Every structure is written in C-alpha cells, then in structure tokens.
Amino acid sequence: MDETLTQIFKITRLLWNRRWIILAVATLVCAVGWPVVYLIPNKYDSMARVYLNTQTMLTPLLRGLAVEDDRAREQIASTTRRTLLSRPNLEKLIRETDLNLEVHSPEERERLLIELARKIQVRGGQRENIYTISYTNKDPILAKKVVEVLLSIFVESTLGVARNDTSVTEKFIEEQIKEYEARLIEAEERLKNFKQKNMGLMPSDAGGYFARAQAQADLLQQARLELDEAIMRRDELHRQIERESIQLHRQAVLEEQSGVYDERINLMEARLDELLLQFTEAHPDVVSLKESIEELKRQKALSLENESENDNNSIGEPVVSEELRVALSTIEAEVSALRVRVEEYERRTAHLKSLVDTIPKVEAEYARLNRDYDINLENYQALVNRRESAKISRDADESVDDLQFKIIDPPVAAIVPSSPNRPLLLTAVLFLGFGLGAGVAWILAMIKPTFYEQRELREFSGIPVFGTVSLTLTNKAKSMRRLRTIGFILAGGGLFAAYGAQIALQFAQ
Amino acid sequence: MDTIEKAAAKLSKIGLKNTQIGSSLDSAPPPLSTEKIIESEKIRVSLAQHLEENGFLFPECTDIQRMEEYRRIKRPLLMKVDANKQDKANLIMVTSSLPGEGKTFTSINLAISIAMELDRTVLFVDADVHKPAASTTLGIIDYNGLTDVLVSNNKIKLPNVILKTDISKVSLLAVGQDRSNANELLASSKMSDLVKELTERYEDRIIIVDTPPILATNEASILANLAGQILLVVEAERTPQSILSEALSNLNITDETNIGLVLNKARFNSKKSGYYYENYRASS
Numbered sequence: 001m002d003e004t005l006t007q008i009f010k011i012t013r014l015l016w017n018r019r020w021i022i023l024a025v026a027t028l029v030c031a032v033g034w035p036v037v038y039l040i041p042n043k044y045d046s047m048a049r050v051y052l053n054t055q056t057m058l059t060p061l062l063r064g065l066a067v068e069d070d071r072a073r074e075q076i077a078s079t080t081r082r083t084l085l086s087r088p089n090l091e092k093l094i095r096e097t098d099l100n101l102e103v104h105s106p107e108e109r110e111r112l113l114i115e116l117a118r119k120i121q122v123r124g125g126q127r128e129n130i131y132t133i134s135y136t137n138k139d140p141i142l143a144k145k146v147v148e149v150l151l152s153i154f155v156e157s158t159l160g161v162a163r164n165d166t167s168v169t170e171k172f173i174e175e176q177i178k179e180y181e182a183r184l185i186e187a188e189e190r191l192k193n194f195k196q197k198n199m200g201l202m203p204s205d206a207g208g209y210f211a212r213a214q215a216q217a218d219l220l221q222q223a224r225l226e227l228d229e230a231i232m233r234r235d236e237l238h239r240q241i242e243r244e245s246i247q248l249h250r251q252a253v254l255e256e257q258s259g260v261y262d263e264r265i266n267l268m269e270a271r272l273d274e275l276l277l278q279f280t281e282a283h284p285d286v287v288s289l290k291e292s293i294e295e296l297k298r299q300k301a302l303s304l305e306n307e308s309e310n311d312n313n314s315i316g317e318p319v320v321s322e323e324l325r326v327a328l329s330t331i332e333a334e335v336s337a338l339r340v341r342v343e344e345y346e347r348r349t350a351h352l353k354s355l356v357d358t359i360p361k362v363e364a365e366y367a368r369l370n371r372d373y374d375i376n377l378e379n380y381q382a383l384v385n386r387r388e389s390a391k392i393s394r395d396a397d398e399s400v401d402d403l404q405f406k407i408i409d410p411p412v413a414a415i416v417p418s419s420p421n422r423p424l425l426l427t428a429v430l431f432l433g434f435g436l437g438a439g440v441a442w443i444l445a446m447i448k449p450t451f452y453e454q455r456e457l458r459e460f461s462g463i464p465v466f467g468t469v470s471l472t473l474t475n476k477a478k479s480m481r482r483l484r485t486i487g488f489i490l491a492g493g494g495l496f497a498a499y500g501a502q503i504a505l506q507f508a509q
Numbered sequence: 510m511d512t513i514e515k516a517a518a519k520l521s522k523i524g525l526k527n528t529q530i531g532s533s534l535d536s537a538p539p540p541l542s543t544e545k546i547i548e549s550e551k552i553r554v555s556l557a558q559h560l561e562e563n564g565f566l567f568p569e570c571t572d573i574q575r576m577e578e579y580r581r582i583k584r585p586l587l588m589k590v591d592a593n594k595q596d597k598a599n600l601i602m603v604t605s606s607l608p609g610e611g612k613t614f615t616s617i618n619l620a621i622s623i624a625m626e627l628d629r630t631v632l633f634v635d636a637d638v639h640k641p642a643a644s645t646t647l648g649i650i651d652y653n654g655l656t657d658v659l660v661s662n663n664k665i666k667l668p669n670v671i672l673k674t675d676i677s678k679v680s681l682l683a684v685g686q687d688r689s690n691a692n693e694l695l696a697s698s699k700m701s702d703l704v705k706e707l708t709e710r711y712e713d714r715i716i717i718v719d720t721p722p723i724l725a726t727n728e729a730s731i732l733a734n735l736a737g738q739i740l741l742v743v744e745a746e747r748t749p750q751s752i753l754s755e756a757l758s759n760l761n762i763t764d765e766t767n768i769g770l771v772l773n774k775a776r777f778n779s780k781k782s783g784y785y786y787e788n789y790r791a792s793s
Contacts, residue, residue, distance in 0.1 A: 006777060013776065017746055448749045454772050457743055460750055461757060463770050466740065467582035469615060470574065471774040474564050 010452050014445045015438060019488055022437030027495055029433030037425040042417035044140035046147045049408040050131045081122045089153050090116055096149045140413040147411035173387045180380040187373040194369055198362045213352045220345035227338040234331040241324050261300035268293045423506045430499050554681060556674035559647050566621040568676060579622035582771055589738055589767055597708045597737035604720045604729045606756035610744035611773040613642040616719040623715050624678040634682040634718040638691035641684035643719045654683030659694040667706060695728045704735045723756040730759050739768040745775040
C-alpha cells in the first residue's frame with residue numbers, strides 16, 4: 001500500500017513538475033482541435049412516422065393455413081422496405097426532389113442512388129404497424145423534402161399492396177380449392193381402382209386378415225373335433241352291431257345242432273324211463289340204452305365243439321336289428337359330411353396362409369388411401385369455408401380503405417442539427433489535449449529522469465548516499481512559489497474558461 | 510552588543526576594501542599592513558544571527574527533523590575522519606553538479622551540525638570564487654580570505670584571515686577579495702600547500718569547503734584531488750541523472766576516493782512511509 005501510495009505521489013509530482021508543458025500541449029491541441037470541431041458540417045435529420053395496416057386483410061385469412069404471424073409480418077415489412085427503396089422508386093425520388101439536377105454523369109447518378117438507398121432508413125413494421133422513414137442531410141430542407149416525397153411514394157405503393165391483398169388472397173384461396181378438388185377426385189379414383197383390384201382380399205366386417213385367419217383356424221379345429229366324434233360314434237356302433245350278430249348266429253347254430261341230438265336224447269331218455277319202470281338198472285336193455293344215451297351226449301358235445309371252431313373262422317350272414325342298421329347309415333352319412341367340411345376348411349386355411357404377406361399389405365394400402373381421401377376432404381371443406389368468410393368480410397369492409405393508413409408524424413425541417421455532437425467533441429478535444437500533455441510530460445520524464453528518492457540516487461550512482469535533506473522554504477520562497485502556482489492556475493483556468501464558454505454557447509443554441 | 514561589534518567590523522571592512530580597490534587596478538596587490546591583519550583577528554562574526562535569518566541550522570535550533578537529517582549525514586564523514594587521520598580526511602569538500610542545488614546550504618548546515626559535536630571544531634571555507642554565496646550569506650564577503658592568501662605570496666598567512674565567530678567552535682575562511690585568477694590560484698601549488706597546512710596544523714579541526722559546481726567550472730575537480738572527502742549534493746526532482754553522471758565522471762573517482770552523496774530538497778523519504786510536507790519556517 002505504501003509502495004503504491006509513494007508511486008502515485010511520485011507520478012503526481014512528475015506531472016506537476018512539468019505542468020507548464022502539459023498546459024502548453026493541451027492549449028495547442030485545443031487551439032487546433034476546437035476549430036476543427038466547428039468546421040464539421042452540421043447534419044439535419046428529418047423523420048416521418050406512418051401507421052399502415054397491411055396485415056389486417058392478410059393475416060387472419062392466412063392464419064394456420066399458410067404462414068405464421070411473426071414471420072409473415074417480418075416478410076411484409078422487409079418487402080415493404082425493399083419495394084420502397086427499389087430502383088424505380090429512388091429514381092422517382094431524385095426526380096421529384098430535384099436531386100437529379102445535381103448529378104452530371106451516369107456514374108454520379110449511380111452513386112447518388114446507391115447513397116440514398118444506404119442512407120434512407122425505413123424501420124418498423126415488425127411489432128406494430130408503424131413505419132419510420134428518416135433521412136439525414138446537411139440541408140434540413142432537402143432532408144424534409146426527401147422524406148415527404150418518399151412518404152407519398154410509400155403511401156401509393158403500400159396502398160396498392162393492401163388493395164391487392166384481398167384479391168390476392170381470394171385468388172389464392174380459389175386456387176387452393178381447385179387444387180384440393182382435383183386431389184379429392186384423384187383420391188376417390190385411386191380408392192375405387194384399388195377396391196376393384198383387390199376384391200377378394202378386402203377386409204370384411206368381421207375384421208382384418210388376422211382375424212379371418214384365426215376364425216378359419218377355429219372353424220377347422222371345430223370341424224375336426226366333430227369329425228373325430230362322429231367317427232368314434234360310428235365305430236362304437238359298428239362294434240355293437242358285430243357283438244349282437246355273433247351272439248345271435250351262435251345261438252341259432254347251437255339250437256340247430258343240439259336240436260337234432262336233443263331229440264334223440266330225449267327219446268332215448270323217455271324209453272329209458274319206460275324201461276326203468278319195468279326193469280332195473282341191471283337189465284341189459286337198460287344198460288345198453290344208457291350207453292347209447294351217453295354216446296349220443298358225447299357226440300353232441302363233439303359236434304358243438306366243432307361248430308364253435310367253425311364259428312371263429314366265418315361269421316356268416318350277420319343278422320342285425322332294424323334300428324341299429326338305420327343308426328349306422330345315419331352316422332356314416334354324418335361322417336362323410338364332416339370329412340368334406342374338414343377338407344374344405346383345410347383348403348381355406350391353406351389359402352389364407354399363402355396370403356400371409358399380401359393381405360396385410362393390401363389392408364394397409366387401403367387404410368392409407370382412405371386416410372388420404374379424408375384429409376383432402378377436410379382441407380377442401382376448410383378452404384370452402386374460408387372462401388365464404390372472405391367473401392363476407394370483403395363485402396363488409398369494402399369502404400374501409402382509408403383506415404389502413406395514417407400519418408402519425410409528418411416530416412419537418414429540423415432547426416437543430418442532429419450531428420455532430422459538438423459539446424461532446426469539444427470535451428473530447430480537451431481531454432485529448434491534457435492526455436497528450438500528460439503523455440509528453442511522461443515521455444520527457446522518462447527521457448530525462450531525475451531523482452525522487454535516496455534509493456534511486458544510490459542505485460543509479462553506486463555511491464553511498466549519506467542522507468536526504470527535506471525541502472524547506474523560506475517565506476520568500478514560499479510566496480514565490482505561491483505566485484507561480486497562482487499563475488499556473490490562472491493560465492489553466494483560462495483554458496477551462498474558454499472550454500466552458502464554448503459549451504455554454506452550444507447549449508444556448 | 511552585536512550592533513557594536515558589527516559597527517566595528519564594518520569599519521575594519523571599509524579599511525580593507527579601500528586597499529582592495531587599489532590593488533585591482535594594478536596587477537600585484539599591495540602588501541597589507543600588519544595593523545590591518547591584526548585587526549581581522551579581532552573580528553568576531555555574528556554568525557548565529559546570519560544563520561537564523563537565512564534559515565540555516567543554528568545552536569538553539571528547534572527544527573528537530575533537520576537536525577536529525579544532518580546528524581545522519583555527518584556520521585559517515587566523521588567516521589572517516591576518525592579512521593583515517595593521515596589522509597586529509599578532515600578536509601571535506603562540498604560540491605554539486607549544477608549551481609543552485611543547495612551545496613552552500615548543505616555545507617553551512619553541515620558545518621554547524623559538526624560543530625555541535627562535543628569534541629569537534631569546524632573551519633568553514635568558502636572556495637566558490639565565482640559565486641561566493643556562503644560568504645555573502647554569512648556576511649563575510651568583504652573580508653580577506655582564501656584568495657588573498659593564495660595571491661599574497663606569503664604575506665598574508667592563514668591565521669591572519671581565519672575569522673572567529675560568536676559560535677565558539679566555528680571559524681570561517683572567507684572567499685577573499687582578489688578573485689580574478691581563481692582557476693590558476695586554486696590549481697597552483699600554493700593551494701595544495703594551503704590545504705596541507707590546513708589539514709595538518711589543525712588535526713582536530715574539520716574543514717568544510719564550499720566549492721563551485723563541478724560542471725560550471727573545473728575548479729571543483731581540481732579541488733577534489735586535494736580534498737580528503739567529497740560530499741556531492743544532488744537536488745531532488747530537478748537534477749537530471751545524466752548530469753550527475755557527467756559530474757561524477759569529471760571527478761575522476763578512484764577506489765581511494767571518499768565520496769558520498771546527499772539528496773537535497775527531497776519531498777519523499779522512503780525510510781519513513783509517505784510524503785514529506787515541506788517545513789515552513791517562520792521568519793522573523
């Protein structure tokens with residue numbers, strides 16, 4: 001901190017010691033600079049503000065359909081600017097303001113036009129509908145004239161634009177409607193063709209391809225089940241019939257065979273009984289009869305055995321009941337019918353499977369065409385509605401043109417110049433003067449340095465410094481110094497007074 | 510008392526002056542009468558008054574800061590004196606690069622400060638023949654002095670011209686009257702003899718010699734060869750560094766040279782923090 005303070009003091013003393021140089025340089029700079037500031041020519045602004053409502057017609061109609069709000073506005077604003085400063089307009093401008101009388105060659109004319117295009121400012125139109133036209137020139141009357149003429153050109157051109165707006169819009173909508181109509185027809189046509197081409201593959205009410213395939217599979221399964229059932233029942237019936245018929249057949253044969261033997265056995269047994277009435281068991285007739293009976297019984301058994309053996313090899317003619325036979329034929333019929341159905345379903349399933357790729361594609365395409373059509377229809381209807389509302393609003397607003405334009409601030413010939421900012425420049429020159437003065441003083445201090453501190457002396461000379469004696473002033477010296485300081489303040493004050501006077505003058509204007 | 514002494518001094522001065530005028534017309538100065546010589550011995554310069562009037566240090570000075578500054582300066586000088594008794598160390602030459610840097614001021618103050626030491630006596634010599642500011646300030650400009658001794662060919666001797674003052678430890682040697690051939694005088698062997706006499710005769714006496722600026726004439730550089738110690742006064746904020754360089758080179762400084770610097774009229778003191786404010790001295 002001390003170091004810095006010492007440094008600051010030192011710099012202050014450095015400059016103060018050369019104060020007259022600083023003042024001289026400053027005065028010189030001001031003596032040169034201030035006149036220059038006055039020599040800079042004045043420039044005058046002229047500005048006009050206009051309210052122009054080009055957007056009322058356009059924006060609501062185009063909202064949502066064509067372009068967003070802000071972008072539309074920006075485009076309109078920049079279009080307006082470009083139109084306004086277009087070559088023909090500028091040519092018109094220089095004719096009507098007599099500026100063209102000042103140019104004598106095509107190059108000069110060209111340069112004038114370019115300069116005008118550059119210098120004329122047309123701002124606004126973005127947020128509000130207020131446009132600002134401004135122009136700066138050293139002749140205030142000319143500036144005003146330029147802006148006036150420009151304003152009239154502006155009004156003409158934008159009114160034209162506004163008037164065109166509505167018809168442009170309507171035309172635009174008409175064209176859109178036509179286009180959508182065409183598209184609609186086209187979409188219908190496509191849909192029709194498509195349906196024709198893919199007749200069998202159209203999704204039915206039951207649902208799309210996959211639903212159909214599933215349904216088909218279900219049906220097939222069902223049919224197969226039924227078939228199996230029917231076959232089972234038939235087989236069961238068959239077995240039943242067989243069992244019955246075998247039994248009956250056996251009984252018949254047995255009855256036949258055992259009938260023959262049984263008769264004889266019965267006769268013999270009757271005789272036997274008779275004999276036994278007369279004779280005893282020991283009687284030779286009885287014995288021989290018994291033997292014969294035994295023999296017959298043995299033969300019967302033998303023949304029955306043989307018969308049953310033959311039974312197993314040949315069914316012979318089944319004998320069935322009427323009922324069973326009827327039932328059997330019914331069930332047979334059922335089975336065949338079911339078989340047919342199963343085959344049919346199998347065929348259908350296979351067919352569907354083969355179309356696994358095709359049908360979904362077709363369905364998707366169909367959906368798309370439908371959607372297409374719907375959208376077109378929607379847009380078409382919207383446009384038709386717009387056209388109607390446009391017609392209505394135009395009819396209502398036919399006579400409202402003059403509300404679309406209004407001059408807010410007309411251009412005036414400025415009395416006070418807009419530039420240059422003389423007070424600022426004068427001050428700048430003053431600062432520059434002192435700055436340069438300080439700079440010069442600094443340079444001099446660097447070129448011809450002296451000693452401010454004992455340390456500097458030591459370092460410079462390499463010789464020991466025995467001490468430092470502080471400055472003392474006698475009263476005489478003190479008053480001398482005071483006089484000199486006053487002299488300096490007066491001189492400096494003179495410069496500042498000159499400065500102050502000029503500033504006051506500037507503001508008094 | 511002072512006034513009477515002054516009057517007496519004036520009378521004797523007038524007498525001496527008349528002699529001087531005559532001598533300036535001829536080339537060789539007429540010999541002084543012994544009466545006159547003896548009379549100068551009787552003179553006591555009212556030194557204290559002159560000192561006080563002109564803002565110098567004086568015995569009852571209350572400016573402590575300044576007293577301190579000169580105490581600091583004299584210390585190394587005196588140390589050299591005590592260390593090198595043979596080498597004319599007691600002859601201290603005070604000079605500067607340019608006129609107006611304050612060597613007279615410094616030399617006188619230094620003399621007074623040294624005189625305040627308990628065991629020291631001081632002889633102040635004004636050797637600035639061209640601008641004898643010291644003699645003028647101290648009111649001894651019209652007295653016989655250095656140049657007269659050099660010119661006189663042994664007629665006038667040192668004891669005749671050394672002036673006593675009302676400060677007991679301080680004696681003065683005025684610049685003298687015949688100042689026309691200063692350069693040759695000071696360069697002559699007479700000067701070196703005089704220096705020898707000064708330094709040897711009064712070994713305890715510190716001799717402060719106020720010389721011309723180095724760059725103004727070359728007498729200072731000549732005297733530098735005769736002096737035992739050189740004190741070079743540099744004015745702060747004014748003397749360019751290049752000038753100092755030049756002055757130093759003029760002095761032909763060798764390793765044996767005893768030289769020291771003093772920064773005068775300074776406004777900064779780095780030892781203390783901050784800025785000196787000038788000491789405004791009330792004048793009477």
